[in-house]
Amino acid sequence: MCVYINFAAVVTVTRALLMEFKIEHTWNSLPVSHDPIMIRLSPENSGILMELNAPFFNDPPAPPGEPGKPFNGLWDYEVVEAFFLNDQTQQYLEVELCPHGQHLVLFLCGRRNICRQELPLTFEVSKTSVKWRGQANLPWNYFPPNTDRFNAFAIHGSGVNRTYEAFYPIPQNEVHKNQKPDFHRLEYFKKFNLKQLMGEDWKPMDSDLWASCTR
Numbered sequence: 211m212c213v214y215i216n217f218a219a220v221v222t223v224t225r226a227l228l229m230e231f232k233i234e235h236t237w238n239s240l241p242v243s244h245d246p247i248m249i250r251l252s253p254e255n256s257g258i259l260m261e262l263n264a265p266f267f268n269d270p271p272a273p274p275g276e277p278g279k280p281f282n283g284l285w286d287y288e289v290v291e292a293f294f295l296n297d298q299t300q301q302y303l304e305v306e307l308c309p310h311g312q313h314l315v316l317f318l319c320g321r322r323n324i325c326r327q328e329l330p331l332t333f334e335v336s337k338t339s340v341k342w343r344g345q346a347n348l349p350w351n352y353f354p355p356n357t358d359r360f361n362a363f364a365i366h367g368s369g370v371n372r373t374y375e376a377f378y379p380i381p382q383n384e385v386h387k388n389q390k391p392d393f394h395r396l397e398y399f400k401k402f403n404l405k406q407l408m409g410e411d412w413k414p415m416d417s418d419l420w421a422s423c424t425r
Contacts (some may be wrong), residue, residue, distance in 0.1 A: 215413050228252040229407055231374050233364050237374040237391040239382045247290055247364045247375070254347065262290050262344040265311050268364040277311025277335070280328035284314040290344075291363040295399050301354035301423060302396070309342035309404055311335045315352065319421050321394050325423035351417040360402035363393045 230250040234242055247264040267288055275281030285291070295302040300321065306314040313333045317326035333348040342381045362377040374391035378400050405412055 212303040215356055221298065223295045227407055229410060230302050230352075231362050233362060233375050233377050235376060235379045237363070237393075238385045238389075241377040242373075247386050249290070249292060249362050249377075249406060254293065257352070258407070259306065260292060260307075260346045260348055262307060262342070264290060264309070264342055264344075264364070266340055266342040267364060268309075268324050268339075269371070272310035273308065273312055275312045277332065279312065280314055280330070281308070281312035282314065282328060284312055285365065288366040289335055289364070291365075291393065293361045293363075293393070293399065294357045294402070295361075295396060296356045296358035297359045297396070297399070300355065300396065301420060303348075303352055303354060303357075304358075304379065305331075305346065305348060307335075307344050307346055309332060309335060309337055309344070313346065317352075317354075318418065319423040320425040321396060323425055344360060348349040349417050350415045353414075353417065354420055355417060357404060358402060359396070359399035361393075361399045420425075 213362065216368050220373050223338045229251045233247040236242060244265050247262065250261040252259045270287050273281050273284060273287045287308055289306050289308050293302055299319070301317070301319045304316040304318060311333070313331045315329040316324050317330050329352065333344065335342060335344045337343070364375040365373065367373045378395070382396055404414065
C-alpha cells in the first residue's frame, strides 16, 4: 500500500487498484467535527465506480426531486461532490450525490461555465438514521480528456449551521476576512493520475461528449 501525503489530505492507493479519499477539513482547513466522509474510486469495465461512506445528517431535508433522477440545484441540499479537471483546458466534470438518491452531473469548461448538465447516472443509495452509503458508475466519456486534477467536497446543515468541507481545502493562511466557500477554486485542486488507478498500461479514451464544450 502506498500513501501520498499532502499539506491537508491523505490519498491511499492500494495494490488492488483503488483510491480512497477522506474529507477531514472544512473548506478553510479547519478539522471537521464528525467522522470523515470517505470516497473510494475503483476501475470497472465502462469507467470508474465511485463509492461513498458518510454520516447522514438529514439536514436540509430531502430535495423534492425523484430519487435516482438528476436534480438541478442539488448543491443547496446535503451532498457529496467530486470534481475531475483537465488543468490545461479548464474542462471539468462535477458529480454531485445526495443521500436521498438524487444526483447531478455537470460538464464545465472554464470556471463555473456549465456546458452540459443533468446527465444520466446509475446511482444507488442505502442509509440508516446516522449513516449513508452510495455508489455511482461514472462512464469514461464523462471524464474530460487528459484529466489530471481532482478535488472532493461535502455540504450539509441549514442556516448558520451550513457546513462546507473539502478534501483539498484552502490553506488557513490564504483565507481572507469575510471570504465565502467556493468549490470552483481550481487552483487548489491537486494532481490526479488515472494510471495509478487503472494500471500503467491503461490508455485514456476519447470522449465525443466534450467536443462541443467550449468557453
